[in-house]
Amino acid sequence: MQLGGLHHVTAVTTEASENVAFYTEVLGLRLVKKTVNQDDVSAYHLFYGDELGRPGTEVTFFDWPHLRIAPNHAGAGEVSATELRVTGREALDFWTERLAEFGVEHGGVEERGGRGLIAFTDPEGQRLRLVDDGGDNKVAGGIPWEGSPVPRVAGIRGLGAVELMVRDLAPTAWVLSEVLGFRKVDEYERGDERAVVFEVGPGGPGSEVLVVERPEAPVARLGRGGVHHVAFRTPDDEEHAAWRERVRSFGLGVTPQIDRFYFRSIYFREPGGVLFEIATDGPGFATDEDANHLGERLSLPPFLEPRREAIEAGLEPIAAR
Ligand code: ZN
Numbered sequence: 001m002q003l004g005g006l007h008h009v010t011a012v013t014t015e016a017s018e019n020v021a022f023y024t025e026v027l028g029l030r031l032v033k034k035t036v037n038q039d040d041v042s043a044y045h046l047f048y049g050d051e052l053g054r055p056g057t058e059v060t061f062f063d064w065p066h067l068r069i070a071p072n073h074a075g076a077g078e079v080s081a082t083e084l085r086v087t088g089r090e091a092l093d094f095w096t097e098r099l100a101e102f103g104v105e106h107g108g109v110e111e112r113g114g115r116g117l118i119a120f121t122d123p124e125g126q127r128l129r130l131v132d133d134g135g136d137n138k139v140a141g142g143i144p145w146e147g148s149p150v151p152r153v154a155g156i157r158g159l160g161a162v163e164l165m166v167r168d169l170a171p172t173a174w175v176l177s178e179v180l181g182f183r184k185v186d187e188y189e190r191g192d193e194r195a196v197v198f199e200v201g202p203g204g205p206g207s208e209v210l211v212v213e214r215p216e217a218p219v220a221r222l223g224r225g226g227v228h229h230v231a232f233r234t235p236d237d238e239e240h241a242a243w244r245e246r247v248r249s250f251g252l253g254v255t256p257q258i259d260r261f262y263f264r265s266i267y268f269r270e271p272g273g274v275l276f277e278i279a280t281d282g283p284g285f286a287t288d289e290d291a292n293h294l295g296e297r298l299s300l301p302p303f304l305e306p307r308r309e310a311i312e313a314g315l316e317p318i319a320a321r
Pocket of ligand 1: 008010229230231277300
C-alpha cells in the first residue's frame with residue numbers, strides 16, 4: 001500500500017472574486033467546482049485544477065471574509081509554500097513575462113534542488129512557486145484546460161511539492177517515513193535552515209514534501225493567504241480504510257472517514273503542527289456536473305440541496321469579469 005502523491009492543498013482566501021480572477025485569469029487554472037464549506041455553508045469552497053480537476057492538480061480555497069483583518073502569520077507548523085509544476089525552461093521564461101504583465105512581483109528564475117523555479121505570492125500573500133518538472137511523469141501531470149488563457153504548453157500541470165516548516169525535523173520526518181511511507185531523497189542547507197526532501201509512491205514532482213527545519217521560528221497562525229491543510233492520494237475506499245487504521249495504530253488522532261462528495265477524506269495532525277489529509281482519488285468533480293460546465297454554478301452535495309435557496313442567499317455573488 002502506497003500513497004499516490006499529493007492530492008490537493010486547501011488554503012484560505014478572504015476575497016472570493018479576486019481569488020477566482022487570479023487563479024483562473026492569471027494562473028490559468030480551471031475553476032472546476034464552486035461549492036460551500038460543508039462545515040460552514042456561509043463560506044464558499046472553491047476548487048481549481050486541470051481540465052477535470054484531477055487529483056494531484058487541485059488547489060482549493062475556503063473563503064473566510066472574517067479573516068480579512070487577520071493575515072497569515074508565517075512560522076512553524078504550516079505549509080510554507082506550494083509548488084505548481086510546469087514543464088521546461090521555456091515555460092518558466094513564459095511565466096516570468098506573464099506574471100510581470102499582471103503586476104505580480106517575482107524574483108525571476110532561480111535554481112533550487114536542481115530545478116528551475118519562480119517564487120511569487122498571490123494577491124493575499126499565498127506563497128507559491130512555479131517549478132520546472134523536467135517532463136517527469138512518474139506521477140502523471142494533469143492536462144491544462146483548453147479554455148485557459150495560458151497556452152497549454154506552458155500551463156500548470158498540477159502540484160509539484162509542498163513545503164512544510166517545522167521547529168524540529170525529527171517528529172515530522174518520522175510520520176512521513178514510518179507512518180506514510182515517504183522516502184528521503186535529498187537534503188540541503190538553505191541559509192540557517194535545513195531542508196529535507198521526501199517523496200512517496202511513484203516519486204518525483206507531484207509526490208514531494210520538502211520539510212524545512214527552523215528551530216527559532218515562531219508558531220504559525222492561520223489567516224488570509226495561509227494554507228489550511230495538505231492532502232495525499234489513495235486510490236480507493238479499501239486502502240483509505242487501511243490508511244486510517246494504520247495512522248490510528250501509530251497513536252495519531254485521526255477523524256472517521258468523511259464523505260466530501262467529490263472524494264472521501266480522513267484528517268490528522270502531524271506532530272510538527274501541520275494538518276494532513278488522506279483523500280480518495282474518486283469519484284471526482286464530474287460526478288454532479290457535465291465536464292463541459294464544471295464550476296459554472298453553485299454545486300451542493302445532495303444533503304445540502306434542499307437548502308439551496310437559503311445557502312445561495314447567504315453567499316456574496318462572485319463577480320464576473
Ligand atoms: Zn482537503
